[in-house]
Amino acid sequence: MARRLSDLRRAADERGEVVAVERLGGGLVEISVRLPHTAAMARPGEFAQLRCGTPPLPLLRRPFSVAWVEGEVCGFVLEPLGEGTRRLAGLHAGDTLQSLGPLGSGFTLPAAGRVVCVAGGLGCAPFPLAVRRARQAGAGEVVVLNGAASAERLYPADRLSRGDPCIRVVEATDDGSRGHHGHVTELVAAELDGAAALWACGPNPMLVALAAVLGRAGAALPPIVEASLEAPMGCGFGTCLGCALPVRDGAGGRFALCCREGPVMPVAEVDWEGLAALPPAYVA
Numbered sequence: 001m002a003r004r005l006s007d008l009r010r011a012a013d014e015r016g017e018v019v020a021v022e023r024l025g026g027g028l029v030e031i032s033v034r035l036p037h038t039a040a041m042a043r044p045g046e047f048a049q050l051r052c053g054t055p056p057l058p059l060l061r062r063p064f065s066v067a068w069v070e071g072e073v074c075g076f077v078l079e080p081l082g083e084g085t086r087r088l089a090g091l092h093a094g095d096t097l098q099s100l101g102p103l104g105s106g107f108t109l110p111a112a113g114r115v116v117c118v119a120g121g122l123g124c125a126p127f128p129l130a131v132r133r134a135r136q137a138g139a140g141e142v143v144v145l146n147g148a149a150s151a152e153r154l155y156p157a158d159r160l161s162r163g164d165p166c167i168r169v170v171e172a173t174d175d176g177s178r179g180h181h182g183h184v185t186e187l188v189a190a191e192l193d194g195a196a197a198l199w200a201c202g203p204n205p206m207l208v209a210l211a212a213v214l215g216r217a218g219a220a221l222p223p224i225v226e227a228s229l230e231a232p233m234g235c236g237f238g239t240c241l242g243c244a245l246p247v248r249d250g251a252g253g254r255f256a257l258c259c260r261e262g263p264v265m266p267v268a269e270v271d272w273e274g275l276a277a278l279p280p281a282y283v284a
């Protein structure tokens with residue numbers, strides 16, 4: 001497996017002014033922050049390490065996908081979960097936060113063809129930017145399969161398509177309150193034919209299920225099949241070694257740092273059995 005490492009020279013420390021904090025349904029929060037460097041540099045699937053509040057707490061920054069970019073402003077989508085996300089969700093317009101980014105290795109853009117995106121829950125976060133960049137790079141159509149536990153927890157379809165008729169959003173909910181009743185992974189097989197790329201992001205158990213679906217598809221797979229993985233991240237740039245994930249390497253295996261070789265990795269190169277066996281911090 002060829003190692004693709006993130007380029008740390010592209011990242012910068014920024015202190016950004018919060019422009020807006022919007023409460024979407026189901027506990028999702030969208031934060032818009034003026035971060036000129038990250039806005040100019042971010043590629044789809046890359047992330048920023050964010051922190052707010054008075055030092056020393058929280059000590060560590062937390063990783064968040066760059067959800068969208070508009071001029072000098074970056075958008076992030078999150079939900080209050082623990083200390084870090086609660087503090088970020090409690091910000092108001094005019095507050096400041098610290099960001100280190102962009103970090104990581106993102107999705108590979110095809111030059112043409114159809115792109116299929118598979119989003120589970122907060123895995124929707126990288127896709128507003130990713131679908132737009134895919135269209136700018138030449139994708140004729142982008143299909144976003146967007147799944148969540150219930151209708152109110154679905155990231156709004158119009159924020160993914162932004163009026164572009166060539167971006168189609170297909171929704172799925174676990175409780176059947178909107179769209180397909182079931183898991184979003186059940187929609188994938190029907191969309192694979194002729195696709196140039198498949199990109200996925202969601203909780204690791206969803207990605208394990210997706211890998212099984214793709215394994216059954218065999219030869220029908222697109223040339224690019226990538227997933228954005230999650231791991232606990234202390235630093236985001238390869239120093240703490242806290243984000244190691246099992247990957248396949250030739251006939252054997254090794255651990256790869258999610259923050260440098262990922263978070264986006266080729267699906268064929270992830271050791272999905274090893275990932276499924278990791279402790280709970282990796283499956284949240």
Ligand SMILES: Cc1cc2nc3c(=O)[nH]c(=O)nc-3n(C[C@H](O)[C@H](O)[C@H](O)COP(=O)(O)OP(=O)(O)OC[C@H]3O[C@@H](n4cnc5c(N)ncnc54)[C@H](O)[C@@H]3O)c2cc1C
Pocket residue numbers: 047062063064065066076077078079080081082083084085086104122125126229230231232233263280281282284
């Ligand atoms: C590359 C990357 C991009 C991410 N992008 C987003 C995003 O756009 N939006 C979003 O809401 N979340 C995103 N996450 C997950 C987010 O970073 C965690 O939810 C956050 O760090 C939790 O911090 P906390 O202080 O609120 O929770 P903590 O108090 O640290 O932990 C609360 C719970 O969250 C789990 N958790 C902690 N860190 C992670 C992690 N890195 N990944 C998954 N679960 C974790 C813990 O196991 C625990 O169950 C991303 C994670 C990664 C690795």
Ligand code: FES
Pocket residue numbers: 232233234235236237238239240241242243244257258259260
């Ligand atoms: S987050 Fe520190 S090495 Fe990856």
